[in-house]
Amino acid sequence: MIKITSIIIAEDDADDRLLIEDALNENAISSDDLVFVEDGEELLDKLKDNVNAPSMVFLDLNMPKKDGRQALKEIKEDDRFKHIPVIVFSTSNSADDIITSYKNGVNTYFTKPSKYSDLLEIIKSVKSYWWEKARLA
Template sequence: MSLSLSADVVPKPQLIIAEDDPDDQMLMKDALVQNGVREKDVRFASDGQELLSLLACSVQNPAIILLDLNMPRKDGRQTLREIKGTESYKHIPVIVFTTSSSDEDILLTYQQGGNTFFTKPSTFDELVDIFALIKKYWIETAVLTR
């Protein structure tokens, strides 16, 4: 028996972004919308603690997490370690998206199971371009578990 679902029935990937700066949140949302990502498919957490609470309260895990490293309360380094150390979350792709470009942060990200590391760009156009790459690969091309 074959099951055929229309595009309207298949759930779109949900993206959770851990970012403490409200201005950066707004720019990221705008760049995602410019790339055709619906606002309702994006959730923001202001720090790692809030991100982990969102994950714990969600019925379904997000398809992707974008994670800033430098946040208050629980930073991205601690949060990445907890996500990748939790059986029910460790399969979720985590894209580190931060102002850091230090070799130490890049190495630590990959050692702790991060899937991709991006340094935040300096212009909005560059942000739109990076999100186009993220969307093309992680949303349209990669096969993700749910």
């Protein structure tokens, strides 16, 4: 089981939050401090209030209040947070969203799959790269 400082998951859909949490657990990623937020404003508030930066942020683009596009831009423009890996996990497969996300500093972009088995594979690849190869956390 891999221990992580914390992962912030910015996702407004309760079902998607549960699926992501289950997929993390099934891939043996345990977090002492798994934090869910429902919009970009709450995400930025959580980052500012957190004494220790999270190991990673999973970010949905389409959220109420401040969307993920704006939150990503603000995270990557802030010296306190720009080092945090951000993985966009969105229903959008728009080329504009993908290109803009990379221009704004996203580390990885995934379109949400329709099958849970595909979600497990995505989390497995995130784990393989970020925690086993890149030595995150």
